[in-house]
Amino acid sequence: MTKVVFIEHDGTEHEVDAENGTNLMEAATKHLVPGIDADCGGACACATCMIYVPEEWAAKLPEKEDMEETMLDFCDHSKENSRLACQIEVTDALEGIRVSMPASQH
């Protein structure tokens, strides 16, 4: 288990124990964190599980594959530090990571 903090757009924090080997999208939906829609269930097809990752954590994450990169490129609320939560596997290296969500995923 790895501790992950999801921060809603209004600042509400949700600290969850994420299971290693699953991904951050699953960790959020499993713990009923609002603000992650995940319409496609993690197929990297819908870009509705966007999160913002602080700079100090960005380097510890797996690199973006082309599909994720281009999907993010076309999202309304996308920023340089955006990621799709379904593409980030939970590992010990993420212990304590704090990520935030946009106001809307659509």
Add this chain to the structure above:
Amino acid sequence: MSDHVVIVGAGHAAGQAAASLRQEGYEGAITMIGNEPYIPYQRPPLSKKFLAGEIGIDRVYFKPPEFYEKENVTVKLGTRVTEIDRNAKTVHTDKGETFTYSKLLLTTGSRVRELNLPGFDLEGVFYLRNVGDVEGIQSYFNKGGKCVIVGGGYIGLEVAAVAAKHGIDVTVLEMAPMVMARVVGPIVSRFYERVHKEEGVKIVTGAAVSGFEGKNGQLTKVTCADGTAHEADFVVVGVGILPNVELAVEANLKVENGIAVDECCRTSDPDIYAAGDCTNHPNPLLGERLRLESVHNALEQAKTAAAAICGKEKPYAQIPWFWSDQYDLKLQIVGLSAGYDQAVVRGNPDEGRSFAVFYLKEGRLIAVDAINRAPEFMMSKQLIAKGVSIPAEKLRDESINMKEMAAYAT
């Protein structure tokens, strides 16, 4: 009478509706009744990662089991609703139970279209809709051998891709002249036929399956009307689905190619709502009524229905979108291409595995089939919702970034 929302069905729409009812502030009782032995789960992985054995059932659940407890949702599984009594506002089940509702939500979904041909009950003949179906198919994966897929639609071709990767000899029999003809344009159909052939899958189009033959109760071959036969250890039939509307019909609700609902998912009875595959609904963005077989539709209609049950108007107005994963191909479709008068290709469908086809109707962009082309898909999602026209020569010009395409919209 106290508030009690009864949800008939336990698929995507049911799970989303339960969650959305609580998010909308509904505090009354919720009972969900499903005939499968599982809490709501995601169906798309059943013909993809779950079939391939890459993920287990716990990663397919729509919400974790704890969700229903935490949100105080009573879930009745393995239970079929047999009747709706609109006067008494009750539903009866095959377990002899009766539930009184203040509001009823029908999320009955759809079921596979069956092929009642000779030999359909032989061992080794499968459909793919439920977790149970997948378990049956997987038991043959491990044995190797030959598989015949009847129907070259999404389900058939996704299963073909997974089976081929498991080293199975796969033949797809499609009745129409092209695969996926109901969901994509001919350019994309031909592309998928090419890729499946490259991956070692045999595709036979114009094939009318006439029956299944076996030995000692076990399937051995699939026969076609023209006299040809295809040896098979197992067969997966994917020839479409039918909406489950019987309960609604028997309750005298308005049903026209799906349970008729308005833009807020209300049926012809003010206390009964419906959402998902089973509905026929208006789409203000498309200007027509339609029935859709799609996860996105199930989720969005469930949100709308939950809001309506809570007295809030959140009309459903979404451009439909779909996806399919086969081999290394991610197909993303947005919009409905029916009625297009011009297909514009961006990229090369005859080489490689990445291109998009835009469908125009009187110049207006109405749909896109994008293969490994996220920019085309994402940008088109926005453009189609706006109902804009874009010149074909701009769309096909790959020197123009998709981000700049909006500048040519009128």
